[in-house]
Amino acid sequence: MVMALLLSCAILFGLGAPVPEAGALAAPPAPVEASYYRLVDLNAPEDVVLEVGGLLVEGDSVVYAATRRGEIWKIDDAYSDAPLFSLWIDGLQEPLGLLAHEGWIYTAQRGELSRLRDADSDGRADGVETFCDDWRISGNYHEYAFGPRLDHDGNFWVTLNRPFGDQPFGRAEFRGWAVRITPSGKMEPVCSGLRSPCGVEVAPWGDVFYTDNQGEWCPTNKLSHLRPGSFYGHPMGIESCRREESLAAHPGEIPDGLPIGEAAKKIPLLKLPAVWFPYDKMGKSAAGLVWDTTGGRFGPFGGQCFVADQHDASVMRVFLEKVGGEWQGACFPFREGFGCGITRVAWGADGSLIAGMTNRGWGSLGNRPFGIQRLEWTGEVPTEIATMEALPGGFRLTFTQPMDLATLRSVKSYSLGSYTYRLHEPYGSPEIDRANVIITKAHPSADGRSVDLSCLGQRAGYVHELRAEGLRSEAGLPLLHPDAYYTLNAIPPQ
């Protein structure tokens, strides 16, 4: 299967990687992801079922983990070989996020945004306060609530999954929505048309983003900017737009089966994703996300976004830029091989990336059912595409290492193709309307840190899939990940 895919790529894009001439470059042993980012287990007692739904880092040594079994564990000495686990609270319903704010810990349960604290400092939560329960659930397993995340105005953002199947206690409003909860605890439904929005995060500059999962009306996994009033493609919950409390207008009729660019023209409220994660190439189930605010302690990708995948037990990397007033950008493979599917990522006090995992219900790669691992930067800088920016008539790549100018200059070092998706009811969309994009010229910068690619056939509204297998660094290394996927909703003006 993998072979067949590779073969089809090669045929479609009309090239294979050029083979370096023997002896031209000394080939050191090919580095692997683990050479740059190593996994460290957070050892948990055998009887703690750590199916992580939420992570919260406190101070230098404490991590809180909310589990799908409705518990929050307080983990002291979290970065040591023998962390101490204590049950902080139990009895929650699938808490799928943790947030510290003004002395409280907030969590989203299925049916409410709750807050907890340990005012008497006895090491246990004093109880659970209902902060907002203005949304409803019907009793369907898929009615998860993700979040909360705090925006720069002090509002809490929660994303609400749509139900699948039985709704034993009656249909509920505002399913498949992103809601904003004011500091006084009032819910404002702001965005409709979400499907399975497992990740929600506020970017350092204040915009709110979320990840969604491939399925009906969601052609592949995606990262989208949540702008109040926008519609995100799934018609299931849009009738709630007509309710008084809705801050989103009804998007109108949703045509079934149009290419996504066409659909956007027919549905003015439809918000295109900033990044598509092409299915199977960039995970199968996008989940939690964080922006790198470690100030370089996690390596050379400061300011970029890391997105966990709940199926592939991997973390992907996202570069965003604003084009025509909207966010768009590229995603890159980053690190695979975690213990199992990752739901949540958070920055550890030591600048490591803490991954909370569970494979329950959907299965994943990896050999564990649940747990927490930390990803530490070894200090070695991998040879990677750092950014992929859109240019009028091409793309600019920047690199984490100075690259060999000859390989940068050779158009044979790259291949580029493009495709888009269909917005429709069937589960997922194939990559449609595929075409080759011809790189006519590659202009490297003198320091070998970037290259501008001039292209024929660049298309707005298409994912541009790049493979740069022919590149070598000055040190002779190939790219650790030669692939990048740029979601070109708009081409920057000249």
Next chain:
Amino acid sequence: MGVAVPRPSLLLLTACLCALCLGLLWFGGSGPQLALAIGDRDDTIPVEVENAVRANGCLACHRAEGIIAERLAPVPARSLHAIGKRLAPEYLRQFLSASHEDRIGVTMPDLFGGFPPAERTEVIEDLVHYLGTRGGLFDLTPIAASPHEVDVGRELFETIGCKVCHDGGNDWRAQLAQKTNFRYVGEILRHPERAIPSGHMPSMGLTEDEARSISLFLLEDQSRDAAGQSLVLEVAGLRESYFEGAFPDCGPALEDATPVRVGVGERVGLPEGHREDYFAVALDGEIHIPASGRWEFTLFSDDGSRLWIDEKEIVNHDGLHGPTIKIGAVELAEGWHRVRVTMFEHGGGQELKLHWSGPGTSLEEVPGSAFRVRTSAYQPPGEKLAVNRDRRARGQSHYIQLGCAACHDRGMAPDGARSFATLPAEPAGCLDPSPSGGSRAPRFPMSDVEIGGILALLERRAEFEVLPTEERAVNLVFDRLGCDGCHARDGVGGPTDQTQHLFTGTAELGDEGRLPPDLTGIGAKLKLSWLERVLLEGASVRPYMTTRMPIYAQNHIEGLAKRLHRVDGGNDHDVPPFSDEAVAAGRFLAGGEGFRCIDCHDFAGHRSLGEPAIDLATVGERLQPGWYREYMLDPQSMRPGTRMPAFWTPGLDLFPDLLGGNGGAQIDATWSYLALGESAPLPSGLVVDRRTYDLIPVDEPILFGAFFEGLSGRVVCCGYPERISIAYDVEHTRLAKVWRGRFMNARGTWEGRAGQLETPEGSAAIDFPAGDAIAKIRRESEKWPKGTSRENGWRQRAIDRDSERRPVFRREHAEWGVTVEESITPRYSAEGSSIVRTVKVTGGDGSLMFRAWIDPELVRTDDGFEVPHGPKIRIQGGEAGLHLVFGFPTELRVAIPAGGATIEVEVQW
């Protein structure tokens, strides 16, 4: 005179497959012999002799009246109504020809002594044709079986207790194999009381698989032909080997694995009775290819599977994966080919199917008829009876004339039989040790010793005109049922040097872990109700013992439980006074800070920390309080050799601050605690496996949020260590349910994608009134408001946790300025547990009412309210009264004064 008598109790035990007549289940001559000197034992006739008179059915012919007829009532001989279907004709023939031979376990007399040899053969043949057709002909259909099952059966037979009575060795099994077939042996093993109502064979609580294995072991000789060659049978299907374990694949990992069981599977599919996760199956046999050509095989499985044909791997779909297919193709010639399919399951779902397509066959599941397997087989003995109608008719009249019916059908005594009262106590007639050729008297297969015993009884038959003493009645039952084969009582019986090895169990517990308990004084130890459960249901608290307590039918035990209770002086009701303090002290002593009982003892189904000694939550149900008290003080004197230490040794007070250091009070406290049984809070220090889905509160409550059947999608349940549980509906801001016993199995909420509606795991669930618990009621006649709590203005505010981590549910009515905090406190009494529901209302203008209960039958009592045969309710705080409106259930309403009140509602149910 000192003579040795073969132990008649064995005779009777063997009444299983043989009952009184056609039996052959004799177990060799190695059985223990009882030295018996008639007249030596307090000048009474031994119980063995009394039982022998009954077993031989003396009074079936020699009738008596009054108490003696009752005491010596013949044990009914086996009904012969379906004997033709059950026993091989050739066996019937041999048996009738030689029934007088000394086969222990058989009391059938020789009735043909008076016939000349030629006539005798004819008469017997006629009887064979009559009996051999009763209930149908003997079924000779062979059955498929695997040698593996024989080993399982042997192991069971030798360890669960069968062999204690049936110690006949291979000769016995060989004879059995000549006698009957697999089906009948299985019937007897599974339901002896139905298969042979007149017999004494108890049920051993065998599963169908166990009965099958034991049958195959017993009839092992039927798996070989006369030359000793194994019989082989070809059947449709595949040999199915089922494995359990966490296999990484279904190739190399299964090569050396030992199957849990082997059977015949109809086609390629999941094995019958497989468990949910962590198993594997291998299917072997031959597949018939209908036409030569290229064949495609599609394996559908979750997790991995493989297919081999003629030892060549055709499909390798191994490894961990979901329900997916893999296709392989191969050129095959028409005809039979060897086939093997393996599959393994790790976690999650499981699937296995095989489809094929090829020349003339479009894609379909491979039908069972395409498979065959050669398997070892069992062939029932002998040949089919060629029925001769004349013979059958003659046989029927012989049956009547010979007096068979007197024993077998409880018919008339044969002509000429003397009454019991007039029988001479002489070795003549039936009791003639060496009868002359012409005598028509039946000849019983009795030894001289037995005859001697019966003669002695006849001499003193007047003694049997009164009922036996209770003690003798107990001994008679013990002897008849063979209790003494396993149990000692008053120094008699129990395992012997010859039978010691048959008792196995948990090695760490020593002899206590393997030997059935001594029954001396058992009637003063066990409560009557428990004794009856032990005898009639096989109730057992010793999971560490391999030997099983048999399950007897009511008519077997003849009031044994009550007799034991009376003889030993039982008293079930000497219960110490109950108090909460006693329960708390008892719980402390049982737990990790106290005497650490849970180090050795299981508790309410939870494993001990070490050896699995008797479950302490059964104490109150099983034991008499007086016995318990004495046992705690000095275990060794009550159960010599026990590993149970004495905790309350005079002069050594380990917990002087507890209950004033009074040892007796401390022992009573442990009784009060343990007697709560399933309601008892688990002892502190018990280790609960948190990885399972069973939620078991030990030291603090467990809270659990879920979708709940009949309530809403937002329900928080709380399991209290006091074995009380509640469900609070957060969506509807109300306490909804309370129940007892087990709290919750969270599988529906925690397994896979989950989202099932949960229900209480325990028992005795009661529902609180639906709707708001508190409402504004301005007029006495006003109905309780309808609508949801949200519509009515209530909102959930918090679930606080108190110092014991118990939840306090807080809700608010913003418009009224009213806050309600509600909590539950479990309480214990000698009758079990109750709850106190505390509702603290803050605010309100005096028009608020709390509705505590609804029931059409609710009435006021001296100290509160109750529903007849239902809960009792006592209320403190506020002003409680019944609200009756015609056509509606009665409501128990409590008026709340302005500013609020704290209302306590105690509910006992």
